[in-house]
Amino acid sequence: MQLTAAYKKAGDWWAAWVEEIPGVNTQGGSLDEARENLKDALRMVLEVNRELSEKELEATQRENLIVA
Template identity: 50%
Template sequence: MSLELTAIVRKDPAGGFVAFVEELPGANTQGETLEEARENLREAVALVLESNRALAEQSLVGADVIRERLIA
């Protein structure tokens, strides 16, 4: 998939880094190092998308819908 998101990373005064994705509420994390924060953020994005997909599927049970792949 070629979708691009914007990661925001801030140094935490208490130590480490805090990171979130501007376009995806709920995708936020932290890490002791910049690379750990980045890696954790990739995982957070995957988890938020997986969770949102499961919630959508539950809400559509029994509904007559068209499901198709979207590449953005």
């Protein structure tokens, strides 16, 4: 799976978000910092969504899903 990171300079800061996943956004004092913060934000959102899903839904079967 490939996602799109979008960036916008806003004053002294860089705003950053993942276009395909609402709620994954952050900022940084430099483009590099915004990029690293965005990776962290994506990891956190995926982790929280997984935890919420596990609490709300009891799966009878699980498997790894690879999207190419």
